[in-house]
Amino acid sequence: MLKPKTVIALTAVTALALGGCSKSEHLKSLDANLINDSIPAGTDFYEHVTQRWQEAHPLTAEYSRYGQFNVLNDSSEARVKDIITGLAATNPEPGTVAFKVSTIYNQAMDSARRNAEGAxxxxxxxxxxxxxxxxxxxxxxxxxxxxxxxxxxxxxxxxxxxxxxxxxxxxxxxxxxxxxxxxxxxxxxxxxxxxxxxxxxxxxxxxxxxxxxxxxxxxxxxxxxxxxxxxxxxxxxxxxxxxxxxxxxxxxxxxxxxxxxxxxxxxxxxxxxxxxxxxxxxxxxxxxxxxxxxxxxxxxxxxxxxxxxxxxxxxxxxxLSDAFADASFEFYKVLSGAQEQRPRWKRALSATEGAMGEAVGQLYVEKYFPESSKQYMLGLVENLRTALGQHIDSLTWMSDATKARAREKLAAFTVKIGYPDKWKDYSSMEIDPEKSYYDNMHEVSMWHTRDMLSKWGKPVDRTEWGMTPQTVNAYYNPLANEIVFPAAILQAPFFDPASSDAENYGGIGVVIGHEMTHGFDDQGRHFDAKGNMTDWWEPQDAEAFKALTDKLVKQFDAVEVLPGLNANGAYTLGENIADQGGLRVAMTAFLNSQKQKGVDVATARIDGFTPAQVFYLNYANLWAQNIREAEMRSLTQGDVHSLGKNRVNVTLRNIGPFFEAFSITEGQPMYRPAEERVTIW
Known part of the structure; x- marks a missing residue:
């Protein structure tokens, strides 16, 4: 994950790749005014790209961290709020999905009733x-x-x-x-x-x-x-x-x-x-x-x-009542460092989406997700699939026998973009506004439990999604060998049809490559093309892979996040492998796309930057954020993802083309000697 059918045919979508750098000489997803040249790229690339963004987006009391994901999540929440409050205004008929969604949201907002009810x-x-x-x-x-x-x-x-x-x-x-x-x-x-x-x-x-x-x-x-x-x-x-x-x-x-x-x-x-x-x-x-x-x-x-x-x-x-919410927040303050509870409407939205997320998602897609974005994504995915195949073929540490099986798995990836083909049916969920909010949410919980238990004895339903369309995220599911990209992540700075290819490949292209690489990380590699856990690697290839990942673990272990607290390279290994793989594969796919269009990336410029520079700049831009110390400690202890700064600086220090793009040489802090770099995928 970036926080579980039929494979798309390559020939059907390659023509849908985005336009080249020549169609746009200006940045759109990336704001060049925020690049801070007073911090050289070779000194601290993360701060070079994000420091001014951080200054422009100071943490408010509500947040323990705030970054580009939060910006998009705020946008998604505003859209969902508009959808849900709009449903309530239609005075929906009892028993309808609109009625159930509106009732849950309204009860979540009705603190006066909950405070009167107490326990x-x-x-x-x-x-x-x-x-x-x-x-x-x-x-x-x-x-x-x-x-x-x-x-x-x-x-x-x-x-x-x-x-x-x-x-x-x-x-x-x-x-x-x-x-x-x-x-x-x-x-x-x-x-x-x-x-x-x-x-x-x-x-x-x-x-x-x-x-x-x-x-x-x-x-x-x-x-x-x-x-x-x-x-x-x-x-x-x-x-x-x-x-x-x-x-x-x-x-x-x-x-x-x-x-x-x-x-x-x-x-x-x-x-x-x-x-x-x-x-x-x-x-x-x-x-x-x-x-x-x-x-x-x-x-x-x-x-x-x-x-x-x-x-x-x-x-x-x-x-229950505000007294319960206040006590929970007092604990969360210690855990995360946040100083103020999220607004009640945001908490109400979270509860409603947790209860009937796909019902809300269906409305979200109808209003905010154009089919053209899905078609663009299909083209990008197939370009990334081709590029990852090239990387597999060129590996020096893997035998031909294992490469052939890796290729088979890559070809079998199922791709899900935007929204499910089949929506959940909430008709049997009983929501009664006369009952308490707690009683209705318990019914919601029991409905989801019954839905889960109803699978027993049936074939696996491969159409199901593990995220709602309005979620700003993406994931790989090894048991289905599928990569999934909800509609809400398909926005700038990750993706914008009007942006240059360099921005889009450095944004959503890396995300696609990241999820694909999860199929071959330290966990995903144990599953074959059908999603079955089996050992399809030759023994010497597994040993070579382990030797490489051990080096990557040590690189992250060496990073001091805060005084006395180091990153955990073993715990974050899967995500670190996927970040590096996503960057490498997305760059290859980008160069392939430009070659097909006749764009000379050596001479092309986008607002004065080379396309390669724009690619890496927008990648770093994805992880721009401010974060409290308490949250840094909690995430380091409990999150399989590395902190954003390490996802940029530690990962990029293994990638030769990055050094070339910014003329980073020995003696600069971002430089890592070639013999110390780790290349896995």
Missing amino acids: APIRAGLDKIENTPHEGMADLFLWFQKEYGSPFMGAGPMENMVNSDEYAMYLSGGSMGLNDRDYYLENDPRNTEVREAYRKLISSQLTNAGFSADTAARIMNTVMEIETAMARDAKTREESRDIQAMYNPRSFESLKKDYPAVPWDRFFVETMDIATPIDTIIVTDPKSMARANALMSTLTDRQIKDYYLWKYVSGASGY
Whole structure:
């Protein structure tokens, strides 16, 4: 990801490539006035391109970071707000999609009603948990699993990693409220600060829910004990990237033997309405599942109930009164550094899109996404596909046998652009304005759970999308071998039909190459052309790949993000490989396109810049942002993407044509000797 059919025929779209530099002598996506020559390109290329942009876009209290993605997201949010408020103005008929969307948004905006209700919407659930007798604890577990997802474990169908045409049943140990184990186990100042903020959050929300201070303190201590125990057996950040280690098939009988604390004979029937026996279950993390079993076996009823009470309150807090929202934000302030909550309308939009994102997306596409943009993108994708094939053919570290299989996978990429061919049907989702906001959003959650569980026993639906059209992002799904580009990212500075090819290839072209390269990164390389996890590499090629990626890991490990805090090259490896591959492949595709059009890139100029310079300048421009120190720490600890500055400076220092474009030579900080550069794809 840039934050899971039929392959388009090459001959059908190559003629649709964008116009050459000769059609435009001026920049459009890139503002030349923001290039800061007082910081030479060879000193700090990121600051050379983005420093003036940063000055022009100071962080407001709402944001922990603000960059080009946020600019586009703001545009997308404004459009979606216009769509949703417009629906409400039509006084839609009850039961229609427009009625459901409007009701969710209006209830999210109605803080007066939620403040008056307080914790009343969750009182029945809290009473159920509290009043369950000992002999009903198994029933309580199954109820919680079905309605909210047990905090001790999770299960559900997903594409089978070794046969992606069918769904498999996956099982995993429970998740922690603080998603990274270090927050619980490490005692340095930052992890301690976040841990203490989490303790405060738990106590505050339980008090908001009506518990006494003493009871809230007891529950908080129980939660921290349980989640710290989970953290001890949780995967490290680096281990979480070992996708092969996630495939651990178990028979139903072995589940009963290995994890006896779970009432397995009732589990799938009562929580998923699956009556037929399930022969095989994939355990994604046996160690975490063993810990969950041990906790469920040894904790007292009181401890288990306390944990359920917190998880229930935590899951509901986003749909209750302002007191709950304020407490959540106090924790988020520590985590991210943001000083002010997002406006209520933005929070309401997020909730509405989370509930019925494709319904909103369908309207978004009709109003804001021209078919011509899709056709342009098809041409760009095929040019990038051709270029990546050229790169595969020219690799010196890969054997011909593995190259042939890589080519087969490349040819099989499915391309999805703009919006789904088939939209979700929300007709069975029941939204009632007489019910509380919490009750309606619980129905939304249950609808999505039922939708997910309905896949069991059916062929995999390859038409589904993992993002809505109004999302400013893109992704690669290894289990479908597909690259997906939602409509909202197809805007400047990523893409503009009126911009020069150099800008578009340095923008959306790199994004396309990035997602394609994910098919061959340290995780994607384990999946074949059909999306099945299999070893299609010759052993010596896998060893050569590992040697190269180890060098890339060390390059990022060496970067000090903040005093005492270095980047994590192993955790961000996949994205770093994709960034580098995207840049290399997009430049080749760009040069190919100019050659086909007879453009001499050596003499062409765009506002005085060479096309190659414009290409790299716009790439750096994509990552322009301001960011708070707390957010830098959180992202370094928990995000598989490198920080924007490193995505520019560290990555470009491996690319020879970049040095040539800006005459960067030995002795300048951006320079890296040829023998130290890493070239993978």
